[in-house]
Amino acid sequence: MTIISEGSTASPVTPQPVPPGRFGSYWAGVAAVVGMEMRQRMRSRGWYIMLAIWFVVIGLVTWLTWWSWSGQNSGFGRVSAQSGPGSLIFEIVMAFVLLFGLLVAPAFSANAVNGDRAAGTLAIMQVTLLRPGQILWGKFLASWIAGLAFLVVSTPFLLFGILQGGLGAGHILIALLMLAAELGVVCALGVGISALANRPLFSIVVTYLVVAALSVGTVIGFGLGAMVSHGTVMANQTFYKGTYSAIPPEYVGPGGQPEMPTPPPGITDQNLEYACYGPLTEYQTIRTDRVAWILAMNPFVVVADSIPYTPPTGRDYSPTGAFETISQGARIAQAGPAATYPCANGKVTPAYLSQKMPLWPLGMGLQLVLAGGVLALGWRALRTPAGKLPKGTRIA
């Protein structure tokens, strides 16, 4: 071992007071944390294996979807000339990417902080000039970047789906942006929870449960909530044109044969399909608008609702794609009986709810509030000198 003469550590290097531009130096610290995290992630083999598996699985799903569609079309089955395979392939691939993203994001975010704590490296970072917020931001951004790598790998398949269906470039852009945002929400949740929980295993499980609550729990919560959200709506009678069913007795002709329906008196509003008439009465109904916000938090609803679709042109409107169906369903729930109950307030209701009042900003906003709240709690847990500590915590 070399003997080092005294004074060899004397060096002009001393920590400089924070240079002008506090904001810049704050982000320089964040960037250093991101750099350290990314360098470690890039060196783990498991990461590349996961990316490869992801690529193969998404590729397989795309190919199977395309194959089954082309098989249907080459036979004598019903040819869906209107939509083509694009909408179908795009939607399936997109749903799959979202599902897989929700599944892998907790795995590389929910041990970011307590994994370091277990390895004894967190305290070493805390004792430097890094602020708790810089550590948290750095860990969050690094795990988000890792998540975006998965998105990049699935881009070719999303592109394929869009090209097959002749959808626009706007679709791919919005789809990627929304998927990236959803991954960011899950990563923020994971990093925040990992700062709060002691053990990596626990925080990963909790993050998975939160993801499950968002994707499945919101649907159940909406259903249960709707069951108890009774309410009333003022509506009058509905008269369907070209049907006999709703004809009051006074319109039945002398021979017992119904006449061709003549519109009843006192029509308040009508469209091509039906008319509203008569006095307003109170009807029992379910006020879905009160609980629609729960459904709005669902990542699938957020993504489906954000994808633009062409408004229908014909009079008979039925949603064509799965995403459109989800989006319309959620919007009907949000609009509530006042807008969707037949002849509510004596007005006809449109079958198609335009995208003027989209649901996804509400859902995304709620998700961001949730993720931000968890991150803020995590920030509190990272502050040093640490005051009260949860039981069993070891700082170093």
Place this chain on the structure above:
Amino acid sequence: MESEIFNGLAAVGVSRSFGDVHAVISMDLQAPAGEVTALIGPNGAGKTTLLLMLASLLAPDAGSVSIMGIDPSKDPVAARAKIGWMPDTLGVWEALSAREILTFMGKFYQLPKATIPARVNELLALVNLSELADQKARVLSRGQQQRLSLARALIHDPRVLLLDEPASGLDPGSRVALRQILRGLAAQGKAVVVSSHVLAELDEIADRAVFVNAGRTVLAQTVEQAATQGRRYSVSAMDVHSLGDALTALGVPFSAGTGRRDSVSVEVAGEAQASALLRDLVGAGVAVSAFAPASGALEETYMSMDVEQR
């Protein structure tokens, strides 16, 4: 430099409990700049908890800490710029190389970018890791990781150095080097606090020692004070019987030694009395072959304390 305030590290009456466990109860510690202060105590005595509070990671329930006059709970950033902390857990980023770890540490301490590579090389040379600088930390041995940990604590040239068990896992050569590094740092005017179990080692390094037990400060003394206190000497001679006879004639009580060789153990009041006894024994014609303290000065104090392990 700060002349009006205590120049160094001081903790006054700090306490900290975790739930029902009172890890540290009103401990005092003074580590003046330019000296090495040893923190000695059995496992579970509260050494690591005290060091965590000194390192600004843990807030004391009561009492105050001053790092060169700065209270870390009021101004942690200013305090941390002056603290170098080497934890007892190794805490190594396994996928990164020694050079990368030190470089990132330099960034975390906001060192000027241009100076970081030179500083990293300097520290790698100091802890003798230059040849392994680009190896992943995973492949380093425990002792090498320990040395990396020391380099990491020194990256920002701190004024106060807190080392938790720095010698554990080091080979004898590295221990000698560590001793020289620590003495060199103290000579530069840094306050160095070392917690260790290797007491014989501390005799050589430390200027003073603080003994803690069951969460309390038991004793604080300088090594000179420890050396002048009564301690046991081990004496061997070519003929053990004549040695026994001579000691009896001199009226010095003795007991059989604990070592492997035939030796006796005697209690002497201090170094002056020890040299007088040796002179008398030689004068009495005893062929003395070994005459040395049975244990280190600090170890003597440690063993005389009523040490209770938890």
